[in-house]
Amino acid sequence: MHMKKRKSSELKKYSRxxxxxxxxxxxxSTALYLLLSLFCSMMPALVFSGDDLFNTILFYITTFLFxxxxxxxxxxxxxxxxxxxxxxxxxxxDLLHAFFHHPDRYLLMYLIPTGISFAISxxxxxxxxxxxxxxxxxxxxxxxTTLSYMLCILAVSALSNLISLLVLLPFSLAAYxxxxxxxxxxxxxxxxxxxxxxxxxxxxxxxTFSFFxxxxxxxxxxxxxxxxxxxxxxxxxxxxxxxxxxxx
Numbered sequence: 001m002h003m004k005k006r007k008s009s010e011l012k013k014y015s016r017x018x019x020x021x022x023x024x025x026x027x028x029s030t031a032l033y034l035l036l037s038l039f040c041s042m043m044p045a046l047v048f049s050g051d052d053l054f055n056t057i058l059f060y061i062t063t064f065l066f067x068x069x070x071x072x073x074x075x076x077x078x079x080x081x082x083x084x085x086x087x088x089x090x091x092x093x094d095l096l097h098a099f100f101h102h103p104d105r106y107l108l109m110y111l112i113p114t115g116i117s118f119a120i121s122x123x124x125x126x127x128x129x130x131x132x133x134x135x136x137x138x139x140x141x142x143x144x145t146t147l148s149y150m151l152c153i154l155a156v157s158a159l160s161n162l163i164s165l166l167v168l169l170p171f172s173l174a175a176y177x178x179x180x181x182x183x184x185x186x187x188x189x190x191x192x193x194x195x196x197x198x199x200x201x202x203x204x205x206x207x208t209f210s211f212f213x214x215x216x217x218x219x220x221x222x223x224x225x226x227x228x229x230x231x232x233x234x235x236x237x238x239x240x241x242x243x244x245x246x247x248x
Contacts, residue, residue: 005200006243008207008236014248015235018084026231029080029092033073034226040066064118071110072098075175081231081238082179085248102182109178109186113171117164124160128153169201170194176241196244207240208233 006014019026043066048059075098083090098106174193178184184192197204211233218225242248 005203006248008203008210011207011239011243011248012232012236014085014239015232018081018087018235018239019231022084022090023228023231025090025092026080026084026235027227029077029090029095030227030230032092032095033077033230034223036073037070040070060122064114067114067118068107068110071114071175072103072106075106075179077234078175078238079179081235082176082242084235085238085242097179105182105186106175106178109174109189111186112190113168113174116167120160120164120167124156128156169204170197172204172237173197173241173244176238196241200244204237204240207236211236 044059044062048055048062050056073095076095079097080090080094083094171190171193173196174189177192177196178186178189181189181192211229214225214229214232218229239248
């Protein structure tokens with residue numbers, strides 16, 4: 001029987017209730033997730049720091065590979081939040097779940113969305129570089145050139161992130177789908193996510209952007225606030241997924 005979908009405030013309430021008594025595991029897994037993600041994001045730049053073509057190519061290749069690894073961590077993070085909502089006992093070790101349970105399937109599932117996002121990011125970087133070259137060629141005002149380039153970078157980055165968000169929105173629940181149906185293939189998981197998200201994309205966007213305020217507060221606390229904000233956000237999104245499946 002199809003039930004009326006719950007409001008964002010109700011989903012957040014379910015999330016807060018699910019976090020009670022499990023905050024230690026959630027904070028620990030969040031800290032580990034952030035550290036591993038930071039390591040993955042920094043490694044390509046540290047190893048391939050040269051400006052020549054060879055280093056640039058290797059930098060982008062390794063960045064893409066590390067993005068895939070971070071996505072495997074995302075699967076584990078989602079598993080922890082689902083475990084909380086289902087009133088089961090989570091473990092920090094669950095963060096590495098995808099590395100030991102069909103990692104090939106998760107990697108193949110993320111290959112398409114990560115490839116799309118990476119291609120959009122590459123296009124944005126290429127455009128920004130072209131703009132910098134044009135500004136340097138026509139202007140002798142270093143300050144004005146730098147300011148114009150920074151504004152361009154911000155605008156292009158915001159636009160590319162928006163495009164990625166809209167293009168990849170239908171696949172937002174694919175990790176949850178595969179976690180619940182590990183025998184499902186990568187393409188089938190993406191298709192099932194798209195089916196669940198049909199007519200629910202605006203609800204998902206509203207729910208996601210409703211965390212903007214507390215996300216800023218987390219940023220103002222030198223990142224310490226993210227140990228609570230991130231589990232709260234992830235658990236609420238997991239509640240959104242369970243709500244679509246009428247499991248709440």
